[in-house]
Amino acid sequence: MSITQSEFDLVRKLAFDEAGIVLEHDKQYLVESRLQSLAKQTSHESPSSLIGQIARDIRLKQKVVEAMTTNETTFFRDHEPFEMLKNEILPALIQARQETRQLRFWYAACSTGQEPYSMLMLLAEHFPQLASWNVTHLATDISKDVIAKAKEGEYSQFEVNRGLPAVYLTKYFQKKGLHWKVSDALREQLRFQELNLNRTWVGIPKADIVFLRNVMIYFDLDAKRRIFQQLERTLEPDGYLFLGTAETTLNVTASFQRVAFGRTACYRPAAA
Ligand SMILES: C[S@@+](CC[C@H](N)C(=O)[O-])C[C@H]1O[C@@H](n2cnc3c(N)ncnc32)[C@H](O)[C@@H]1O
Known part of the structure; x- marks a missing residue:
């Protein structure tokens, strides 16, 4: 289920204000897919219903910020x-x-x-x-x-x-x-x-x-x-x-x- 432009803008602002993470305008698909996993994990019906809750739920807000991080790593990376x-x-x-x-x-x-x-x-x-x-x-x-x-x-x-x-x-x-x-x-x-x-x-x-x-x-x-x-x-x-x-x-x-x-x-x- 896709998110609206204003929901995307809200998440972009949140990631930037909280973590300094810059999400470019072309990253809507990435944001959507990460929010979809988080919505599933936190028993929300959709990314939009999850976004609707973050103003009232600090831990959920934090989870949205965390979901915007990229955690790719390996042992002895780059050798x-x-x-x-x-x-x-x-x-x-x-x-x-x-x-x-x-x-x-x-x-x-x-x-x-x-x-x-x-x-x-x-x-x-x-x-x-x-x-x-x-x-x-x-x-x-x-x-x-x-x-x-x-x-x-x-x-x-x-x-x-x-x-x-x-x-x-x-x-x-x-x-x-x-x-x-x-x-x-x-x-x-x-x-x-x-x-x-x-x-x-x-x-x-x-x-x-x-x-x-x-x-x-x-x-x-x-x-x-x-x-x-x-x-x-x-x-x-x-x-x-x-x-x-x-x-x-x-x-x-x-x-x-x-x-x-x-x-x-x-x-x-x-x-x-
Ligand atoms: C791509 S991983 C890099 C992991 C490891 N340093 C490496 O090079 O393999 C980036 C990590 O930075 C963390 N990160 C992103 N924004 C951060 C912030 N504002 N403060 C602290 N950690 C942050 C993410 O949660 C993620 O685990």
Whole structure:
């Protein structure tokens, strides 16, 4: 069942005002199909009847915003950033933190958790010395549903087939019915928090490595600038920022500089 132009405009405005997400004018079909799934899930007759309720139901309004997010992710997405971390960045950072023996990772749009779990597996595999360090991993996202799934750490065969080396599957997952569950030892290292990047960040400590991948593409220039401004205060002066392959700081902020490693790159505070 299709939505009217004014319903589409209302949802576009809501996604933009709440989450900073820009839905272009040609996205009516996408919005409709996402609202259809949500209407089914929340026992509403149609997307229109659901939209009619959001002014009176804050949780439903939040669910509409969450339904407008794209949660696509895979284990070891893009591969090369993880190689760069393993071969260059982590050895350098571990050297630089010999005194404090502390490292802080933040996954700022963690979706269903494949990104933080990839990092945890990489650390367990290649940097066992960190087991005696104070290492923290904070994973945040705007969506309650993806955080719940990430916390659960349970993935389908299709999901583990995407990017996860077979040897890691047998080493770090247990079979649970038709699904695979991440080991408790890895899950216990992750702390989750809901966080809307488009608002003032509360409770986000300083970090040495920040993953802000494949989320900035959904925001307009002002939102990106506000996010980078907050990030300036959050990322350590000698820390590292990872964006998605289609994302850049170019023409957005001069506070971070691109550092190339082979065919891939990350960003560092400009003064570092
Ligand atoms: C495409 S996924 C990227 C996941 C992962 N970082 C990766 O690169 O594979 C984008 C994620 O950003 C989240 N997101 C969208 N808008 C957000 C906002 N305003 N604040 C926080 N997270 C947001 C979505 O819920 C979604 O899980």
